[in-house]
Amino acid sequence: MTEEKFRRLAEQSGIDLIGFFSVEPLKECLPNLIKRHQAGLSTGLEGGEPEQRIDYRRVFPSAKTGIAIGVSNFQAIAAVVDDQLRGQFASVSWGEDYHQVLRRKMIELMETVNDENQRMRELPINYQVFVDNSPLVDRGSAYRAGLGFFGKNNCLINHQLGSFFFIGQILIDSEITYTQPQLVENGCGTCRRCLDACPNQALGEGYSLDPSKCISYLTQKKSLSPAEEARISIYLYGCDLCQLACPYNQDLKKTPEQAFWIDAETASPRLLDILALTNKSFKIRYRQTSSGWRGKKNLLRNAQLIIKNKIIHD
Ligand code: B12
Ligand code: SF4
Ligand code: SF4
Numbered sequence: 001m002t003e004e005k006f007r008r009l010a011e012q013s014g015i016d017l018i019g020f021f022s023v024e025p026l027k028e029c030l031p032n033l034i035k036r037h038q039a040g041l042s043t044g045l046e047g048g049e050p051e052q053r054i055d056y057r058r059v060f061p062s063a064k065t066g067i068a069i070g071v072s073n074f075q076a077i078a079a080v081v082d083d084q085l086r087g088q089f090a091s092v093s094w095g096e097d098y099h100q101v102l103r104r105k106m107i108e109l110m111e112t113v114n115d116e117n118q119r120m121r122e123l124p125i126n127y128q129v130f131v132d133n134s135p136l137v138d139r140g141s142a143y144r145a146g147l148g149f150f151g152k153n154n155c156l157i158n159h160q161l162g163s164f165f166f167i168g169q170i171l172i173d174s175e176i177t178y179t180q181p182q183l184v185e186n187g188c189g190t191c192r193r194c195l196d197a198c199p200n201q202a203l204g205e206g207y208s209l210d211p212s213k214c215i216s217y218l219t220q221k222k223s224l225s226p227a228e229e230a231r232i233s234i235y236l237y238g239c240d241l242c243q244l245a246c247p248y249n250q251d252l253k254k255t256p257e258q259a260f261w262i263d264a265e266t267a268s269p270r271l272l273d274i275l276a277l278t279n280k281s282f283k284i285r286y287r288q289t290s291s292g293w294r295g296k297k298n299l300l301r302n303a304q305l306i307i308k309n310k311i312i313h314d
């Protein structure tokens with residue numbers, strides 16, 4: 001199986017970006033991971049200690065080659081203008097849960113690859129797919145595979161897709177001959193729009209992020225201090241502000257992946273409708289989205305905080 005064939009089959013599975021990488025430990029990311037961890041700025045969502053996270057063979061002992069994929073989730077959705085009190089779902093939770101969508105695409109890719117292998121009388125490739133569900137460092141692998149650069153907003157930025165894309169990884173037990181990926185040079189320069197756009201100054205110098213100030217994290221965190229409660233802003237889940245400010249995210253094309261398409265009402269629902277959700281209606285509306293995993297309690301709490309903060313500010 002050649003790199004070209006992988007690329008062609010990936011395109012057929014609706015994968016926008018694909019790159020290959022060596023599964024030697026991800027040492028280039030270790031200093032950043034240790035720095036953040038030692039500063040007490042881990043969230044608990046990282047899934048392991050820095051040294052464990054850079055070791056591909058710890059999660060798939062027979063790994064010989066790594067494949068990083070990117071799938072765009074960009075949509076420009078106009079704000080709903082009416083007299084209702086509304087909250088905002090960030091793009092990470094629009095449409096079907098990205099964990100499912102990317103998993104499906106990666107499995108489809110590997111099944112077609114193995115079908116071709118069988119036709120050529122070659123042995124099947126054993127593999128494992130990952131998307132935000134292991135200690136592996138998704139942005140680090142995608143960087144190594146040449147899919148983008150680390151922006152000051154912490155996101156991996158690609159010259160075609162900006163930062164609005166999800167990352168998946170496939171570890172396979174075969175050696176593939178591929179052209180050494182060209183690492184993408186940092187393109188932030190003197191820009192600091194994301195740092196200025198963050199309402200809570202969660203982003204700092206040196207690509208740092210303080211989760212206790214990050215709305216995206218706070219909407220997911222189970223219990224909040226009074227200071228954290230005041231930082232929720234208008235978000236019901238996630239936050240897009242530092243991405244929306246980025247020059248690399250202007251004039252992007254809408255994602256062709258229909259599983260992510262949603263309408264304006266769904267992206268910014270009426271808070272009264274959120275507060276009226278029953279267990280059953282929550283399951284029907286949100287269980288298949290990536291915001292569903294934190295449960296109804298968090299969602300209702302966030303809706304209440306948006307209302308409370310609005311009353312305080314008005
Ligand atoms: C924990 C986590 C969060 C936390 C902490 C975020 C953070 N910035 O660390 C919270 C809940 C806040 C969060 C929010 C979001 N997340 Co998140 N999150 C993760 C998770 C599970 C781990 C991230 C992590 O390890 N952080 C620790 C830091 C130190 O590592 P890092 O972010 O990878 O940063 C690297 C750079 O700093 C790098 N670095 C910096 N400079 C340099 C220079 C060189 C030369 C090198 C080599 C490295 C380097 O070193 C680090 C290691 O690679 C990953 C999935 C995964 N398993 O990887 C998703 C992931 C990072 N999240 C993702 C997304 C989409 C988001 C949100 C946009 C969702 C939203 N709309 O709300 C926001 C963005 C917030 C932000 N500005 O980062 C995507 C990123 C897509 C992309 N294009 O970048 C990921 C990869 C999930 C996925 N599989 O698609 N997330
Ligand atoms: S996701 Fe929102 S709160 Fe978090 S760093 Fe970006 S702008 Fe700030
Ligand atoms: S807004 Fe500017 S500084 Fe921030 S990630 Fe984008 S280019 Fe880099």
